[in-house]
Amino acid sequence: MKALTIGKLAKATGATVETIRYYERAGLIASPARTEGNYRSYLPDDLHRLRFIRRTRELGFSLDEIRALLDLSGQKDRDCGSVDEIAARHLAEVDRKIADLMALRRELSGAISSCSGGTMAECRILEVFAPD
Known part of the structure; x- marks a missing residue:
């Protein structure tokens, strides 16, 4: 595969050009080489x-978690326990968010089920959400 322009890289990944530039600024993607015309030139990696x-x-x-995963992925001979820890912490956070969403639901x-219609003055939904 030959080098890709930023537009072709965006199309191949579904990312926007601005997202790719953002990831470069965030240090998740190395700044690419430039062509003679000063266009970014991306490699298959x-x-x-x-x-x-x-x-x-x-x-x-998160971007920090991704950065850590990317750093670990470059250490081919290292035990994958660190990756497991990052994934387990993320799973715990997902479980917490699910619990919060279930409580909200x-x-x-x-x-909603306590609403029996009527006027705004009698609205149970607005009453439940009103601050004390």
């Missing part, structure tokens, strides 16, 4: 790295 970043972002990993569902 950049494509694979950006796909990894996009997928981990879709899974909700119960509260909203209860407020």
Whole structure:
């Protein structure tokens, strides 16, 4: 595979050009070589790295977590326990968010089911959400 322009890299990964530039500024993607015309020139490794970043972002990993995973991925002979720890912490955070969303769902569902119509002055939903 030959070098890619930023537009072709964006198209191949589903990222926007601005997102790619942001990841460069954040240090997740190395600044690419430049062509004689001063265009960015990305290599196949950049494509694979950006796909990894996009997928981990879709899974909700933070930029710091992704940075740590990328750093660890370059240490081929190292035990993968550190990766497991990052993933386990992230899973615990996902579980916490699910619990929070389930509590929110119960509260909203209860407020909606308690509504019997009527006027705004009698609205149970607005009453539940009103600050004390």
